[in-house]
Structure formats: C-alpha cells, structure tokens
Amino acid sequence: MKHSTRILALAVAVLGFLGITTSGWAAWDLQDTVNRATKDVRHFKGRSDHTIPRSVLEHAKGIAYLRKQEEGFILGFSSGKGLVMAKTAHGWSGPAAMKSGGMSFGLEVGGETEQLLFILNTAEAVEHFAKGHKFKLGADLAMTAGPTSEQEIKHHKVAPVYVYTRKKGFWTAIALKESSVEPDRGTDKEYYGKAVTTREILERKVLPPAGAKELIRALEAPYRK
Template structure:
C-alpha cells in the first residue's frame, strides 16, 4: 500500500511538472503572437487570419559547429464554430552537417489554410530528411532549412 501511495505521489509530481512545462510553452507561443502583432512589418494581415483554419506557433533553437542540432516546440490551434480550440502541442528536431557555426532562435507562426493542414500539424510521427520549408507571414518572408 505504501509503495502504491509513493508511486502515485511521484507520478502526480511528474504530471504537475509536465503541466507547468506545457503552460510555459503556451505562454511563450502567446508572446510570439503578441510580438508578431506589435511589429507592423511582421504582422499577419487580418484577412489572412480571418480565413485561417488554424495556426502553428513554435520557437526553434539551432546551434552548430560543423555538425548542428535543432529542436523546438510549440502549439497548434484550430478554428472551431465557437472560436479557437485549445492548444495541441507539437515538437520538432533535427541534425545536420556542413560549413556552419553559430546559434539562433527563430519564432514561427504558420497559417494553416485548410483542415487537412491542421490535421497534418496535429498528427505526430512525421519525419523529413533533407527538407526545406519556406513560409510567408504578412509582408515578411521566413525560411527554415531541415
């Protein structure tokens, strides 16, 4: 009985810590959206947001010296009949090599224009090898290399 109680106590502490980490991710993504809205040249046009079926918001850290690694996390939210859904958590990671040195953090807001795009971002287990992605957020474009 004591072992079960101890196990449940440890599990609840772990879940509480996980919940705090998820809340930190949500708070960071909300800050990204606020930042994008406050800088006119980075703002997503209202008409684009009005027709969006969802948004993927994430922050990606990349560092390397010849070999590189990158990782990031964020959320996907979908438009519902009553507003926006709660967040679905997403993550990305990768490795590379080549002539490179340095570190950078890039914030992304990806506008999802149809339900299939929302499902693709919400589904787990996708792998891309050697992929490139380009995205435009309002009048300013953003590029990410995989």
C-alpha cells in the same frame, strides 16, 4: 591520426546531439510556450505596420508556433518545442504540444533561437497535425513564406501553410527548409492532467485549460489600426 580525430569529433557531436534531443523531448512546460506565443501574437497584432496581414489570420484554419534552437560545430543540430491550435466552429482549440528536431552537416558555429509562426490555411493542413504522427513540413505538407501586406495577398502564391519568423523584434515572412514535427503526448498529458490525443485537442473534444485562455483571447483580439 587526423582521420581518427575527425571520427572521434563526429562521434562526440552525434552523442551530444542525441543527449540534447533526448532530454529536450522529455515532457516539458507547455505553459511557458503558451505564454511566449501569447506575447508574440499580441506583438504582431499591436503594431501599426502589420507584417502578418489581418485577413491571413482571419481566414486561418489553425496556427502552429515553434521555438527552434540551432547549435553546433561541423555537425549542426536543431531542436524545437511548440504548439498547434485549430480554429473550430466553436472557437479556438486548446494548444497541443509538438516538438521538432534535425541534423545538418557543414560549418555550424554558435547557436540561435528562432520563433516561427505557421498559419494553417486549409483543413488538410490541420489534419496533418491532428493525425498525431511525425511528418515533414515542406515535404509532406507544402509551405511558403507568407504575404506581408493585404496588397501582396492578391498576387501571392497560395499554400497550405504560410511561414513567418520573428527576428530582432520584427515579424517577417521566411522561406523555411524542411522541418520534421511530431506530437508530444507526454507534455500534453501533463498540461491537460490526463492522456489526450492531438485530434481530441484540435477538435475541442477536450476543452482548453485555464492557462490557454489568454492565448485564445490574443488570437481573437482585433488588430491595432
């Protein structure tokens, strides 16, 4: 009886996960994520104690921003929505939508939303996103917790991707577990008003829409001294 109850609970959890991720992966409002990313970029640039060093962003080839929701009991699940942008010779590209999802077994109680900022340090890192395929951060593309000061950069392990997270109002470096990400073409189509590829967006073959201008200004703005 107990065995049957456990199987039933597991089945319900799996179906719930599939239902949530299916609805979460339908086309969604990218502008809301763009606005949140703009606010967060201004936040870490506007602090006097910068935990994301200026030189890290200055030398970045691109960024990715992801809001992940983790919930569950016994069977945990995570789903995320976000964007990726590239720095080109003609300035920052517009945002390309991306999504993530995953499952884990173990004691999972409650839920938590996490904001993650990925600094793409190499052209190869940007290319992983530009291909427009699903891949795993941490497995297909190496990443590590980013340096939190200019002094630390001198002795910090270099990786294609640095990871930072915002918790309790402060940005800090984080060592993230593997996370699968993939493009969301349906959302990109709604945002740009036509079918576009991630590569077209990141290579600025499609100009950034008006709604992305504030985020680009935030990325280009100087740090607070």
